[in-house]
């Protein structure tokens with residue numbers, strides 16, 4: 001029987017493309033309160049990052065090889081604020097790490113995957129990110145990340 005780990009490695013090898021789970025994004029109403037509520041799970045020492053251009057503040061928890069991002073909107077007119085107002089707190093997106101984001105977007109577009117971002121935008125820590133439409137990902141907003149250090 002193939003383990004989950006081996007199945008993942010097989011998928012990456014089969015396509016020649018890296019596809020690592022990178023982070024999960026969770027929208028919260030109040031970052032400090034959410035960090036406190038996550039403490040009993042064992043999450044400590046969250047890094048705090050302000051992203052004014054995306055109108056959010058983020059707390060990042062390390063969770064094994066991936067991270068959990070708690071995302072608080074800082075602008076009532078921003079897309080995260082609208083999401084929070086409409087749906088309340090909860091899972092917002094899943095992100096996968098890829099090696100070459102522009103090439104990956106070209107490949108996905110050619111395969112008929114609906115893209116939100118046709119070209120990468122700036123993410124945390126100098127990374128480049130792009131979102132795929134939930135319609136193409138079983139209802140889940142999906143982010144691709146190309147980290148800056150390769």
Ligand code: CO
Nearest residue numbers: 025093095143
């Ligand atoms: Co994200």
